[in-house]
Amino acid sequence: MRADQIVELTSAAPDFFADPYPAYRVLRTQAPVRRLRMPGGEAVWMVLGYDAVRAALADPRLRNDIRHSAEFESDGGYAIGRNMLQVDPPDHTRLRALVSRQFTARRIAALRPRIERISARLLDAMAAAAGPDGPVEPVGTAGPGGPGGPVDLVGAYAFPLPITVICELLGVPVADRDAFHDWSGKVVAFDDAEGAAAAAASMTAYFTGLIEEKRSLDTGADGGEDTQGGEDTQGSEDTDLLHALVRTHDENGDHLSPDELLGMAFLLLVAGHETTVNLISSAVRLLLTHPDQLAALRADPGLLEGAIEETLRYEPPVQIAAYRYTAEPLTLAGTPIPKGERVVISLAAAHRDPARFTDPDRFDIRRDPAANRAQLAFSHGIHHCLGAPLARLEAAVALPALLDRFPRLALADASAASEWRPSLLRGLRRLPVRW
Numbered sequence: 001m002r003a004d005q006i007v008e009l010t011s012a013a014p015d016f017f018a019d020p021y022p023a024y025r026v027l028r029t030q031a032p033v034r035r036l037r038m039p040g041g042e043a044v045w046m047v048l049g050y051d052a053v054r055a056a057l058a059d060p061r062l063r064n065d066i067r068h069s070a071e072f073e074s075d076g077g078y079a080i081g082r083n084m085l086q087v088d089p090p091d092h093t094r095l096r097a098l099v100s101r102q103f104t105a106r107r108i109a110a111l112r113p114r115i116e117r118i119s120a121r122l123l124d125a126m127a128a129a130a131g132p133d134g135p136v137e138p139v140g141t142a143g144p145g146g147p148g149g150p151v152d153l154v155g156a157y158a159f160p161l162p163i164t165v166i167c168e169l170l171g172v173p174v175a176d177r178d179a180f181h182d183w184s185g186k187v188v189a190f191d192d193a194e195g196a197a198a199a200a201a202s203m204t205a206y207f208t209g210l211i212e213e214k215r216s217l218d219t220g221a222d223g224g225e226d227t228q229g230g231e232d233t234q235g236s237e238d239t240d241l242l243h244a245l246v247r248t249h250d251e252n253g254d255h256l257s258p259d260e261l262l263g264m265a266f267l268l269l270v271a272g273h274e275t276t277v278n279l280i281s282s283a284v285r286l287l288l289t290h291p292d293q294l295a296a297l298r299a300d301p302g303l304l305e306g307a308i309e310e311t312l313r314y315e316p317p318v319q320i321a322a323y324r325y326t327a328e329p330l331t332l333a334g335t336p337i338p339k340g341e342r343v344v345i346s347l348a349a350a351h352r353d354p355a356r357f358t359d360p361d362r363f364d365i366r367r368d369p370a371a372n373r374a375q376l377a378f379s380h381g382i383h384h385c386l387g388a389p390l391a392r393l394e395a396a397v398a399l400p401a402l403l404d405r406f407p408r409l410a411l412a413d414a415s416a417a418s419e420w421r422p423s424l425l426r427g428l429r430r431l432p433v434r435w
Contacts, residue, residue, distance in 0.1 A: 006035050006043055017422045020319065021361070024048060024349035033335040036344075039422065040193070044323075044342045045335070046349075050357075050374075052333035053350035057321065058381030061330045062343055063088045068325035069340060080187075080204050081263025085271075085322045085383065092382060098256055099264060102244050103386045108393060111165065115394055118164050119157075119401045126156045127405070149434035150412035154281050157402065158431070162276035162394055170268060171240035172210060179206075184270040188424045207265040211258065214243040241268065268387075276391045278317035278427035279308070280398050285418065285431055286311055286363050287403075288411050293365050294403075301400060307365040308395045309372035314363050316377040317391075319348035319426040347376050348426060406435035 007027065009016055016023055016039065027034045032049030047056045056062055065088050084095050129151045163177040172180075179202075186192060186199035242265055249255040256264065287294040287307065297303045324343040329336070337343065352360040357371055378385035385391075403409065412432035419429040 006037050008037050009039055017420050018417065020348060021352055024346060024352060028349055028353060031335065032333040033337075038344070042342065044344045045332075045337050046320075046344045046346055047332065048346050048349040048353075049333060050350040050353035050355060053345050053347065054376060054380055056324070056332060056343065056345050057376065057379055057383070059330075059332070060089075061327055062324035062332075063327045064092070064322060064324060064383065066323070066325065068327045069342060080200050080207075080266040081259045081261070082257075083260070083263030083267035084386075085267060086263070089382070094254070095256070095260060095264075096382070096386070098248055098250060098254065099245065100386060101248070102241055103389075105389065108389045111390070112393060112397065114168070115161070115165060115397045116401070118161055119397055122157050122160055123401060123405045126151050129156060147435070148406075150432040151434075153284055153431040153433045154277065154428055155430070157398070158281040158284070159273075159277045161280070161398055162273040162391075165390075165394060166269060166272035169241040169272065170210075170265065171214065171242050176206075180269055181273070184274055185421065185423070187270065188274070189422060203266055203269075204262065207262055208258075210242065211246060211261050211265065214240075214246045217243060218247065271385065272387055272390070274425055274427070275317040275385075275387075276394050278315075278425055279311060279391060279395050281428045281431050282315040282317070282426070283307060283311040283395060283399055284402065284409075284433070285411075285428065286314065288409065288433070289414075290363050293363060297365060298403065298407075303365050304396060304400060306367065306369070306372065307399065308392060309369075309375060310363060310365045310367050311395075312377035313351045313357070313367075313372065313375040315426055316347045316351055316375070317426060318377065318424065319346065320424055321345040321347060321379055322383070347379075351375055351377075409433055409435045 009023070027036075027046070028048040032052040033045055033047050035043065036046045037043050047053050064086055066086060082091075082095075084092055084099065087095060127148060129148070159181060160177065163181060164174055167174045167177055167180070183199040183203045186195040187203070189196060242261075245256055245261060245264060287297065293307070297307055321344075324345065326337050326339050326341045326343060329339050331337070332343075351357065354360050356374060358368075378388040378391075410433065412434045416432075418431075421427050421429055
């Protein structure tokens with residue numbers, strides 16, 4: 001089959017979202033770059049082989065700016081504002097320089113105590129929760145080793161932990177977290193263009209107002225009143241990242257424009273919690289469905305880093321990177337691609353490439369650290385995720401806290417099929433557990 005012959009994925013979308021790896025395996029075996037029709041209906045060139053994926057992520061001929069698409073006028077332009085994922089150098093270089101100063105190692109490390117407190121509170125709530133068919137148990141009756149559940153781990157723990165952290169970082173009300181999760185989920189979904197457009201409009205309106213509020217903090221227009229509210233405001237005044245970005249400027253006075261602030265707020269919200277929700281929930285699911293690996297981790301907590309990195313490889317939270325566009329005719333991994341084409345870089349397919357990873361379909365938290373370092377879950381090159389250290393930190397806090405609190409944690413129904421979201425991301429809708 002020729003690489004430019006379109007392979008239809010649309011008709012197989014439900015099976016593809018449940019388990020895309022067999023399809024990736026077949027396509028990758030045929031060629032490292034293939035012409036596909038995505039479940040949303042758009043025709044793209046998909047990069048599947050590890051070497052081709054790594055090269056494509058750093059190829060300057062593949063642009064992130066949608067204006068290089070031949071279909072730009074009908075694509076809808078930018079989703080929300082202008083952010084680092086949707087611009088190229090020199091704009092990208094400038095934006096990253098302005099934003100990266102807010103993501104120092106010291107600042108991320110300082111968040112650990114707060115993440116630990118949020119995690120502990122959520123686990124207390126989980127221990128007090130009951131399944132839909134059972135009575136509500138008082139807090140503390142389902143402590144370590146005690147019976148409990150079923151509880152949806154995504155809704156009770158994997159989602160509220162990172163969304164609370166990112167809400168605090170952005171200085172937004174944690175009470176709005178469910179709306180944020182709904183909006184961001186629709187924006188990255190394959191199957192609802194109308195819902196994505198409505199969600200983008202809602203986020204635009206919300207963040208436009210919020211940015212103006214942050215500006216008013218410096219003018220005293222609202223008396224400097226805290227906009228976060230609730231118990232989650234404690235200790236958050238110094239971590240209002242959005243306010244910091246509003247005030248950020250370099251030595252030459254350069255600063256983020258209103259459109260750039262809007263785009264960065266959108267990017268930080270989506271990237272700041274969606275990936276970590278998926279990382280935590282997938283890690284728990286993989287450990288519970290691989291009892292030998294869970295036993296190894298319980299016996300040796302030093303394997304935690306390996307468990308996180310192997311999860312990032314085996315079930316990357318983002319299965320395909322942000323769309324690229326060919327700014328000129330080019331040849332990628334031996335495949336010629338015309339100018340103005342959409343290119344999809346499949347991180348998930350690359351992570352199961354046997355040419356790079358030994359026995360790639362095996363989940364192994366003891367995998368060679370060199371292989372772990374080769375995974376591309378947070379991209380590669382100039383678009384490597386600034387928030388990767390935060391995502392790893394949240395997982396490093398969340399997983400041992402959960403496993404320590406519930407030594408007999410298990411899937412509520414081991415025979416039930418996992419529910420995966422139809423999205424650019426790779427994430428579970430629900431993960432019912434018992435203990």
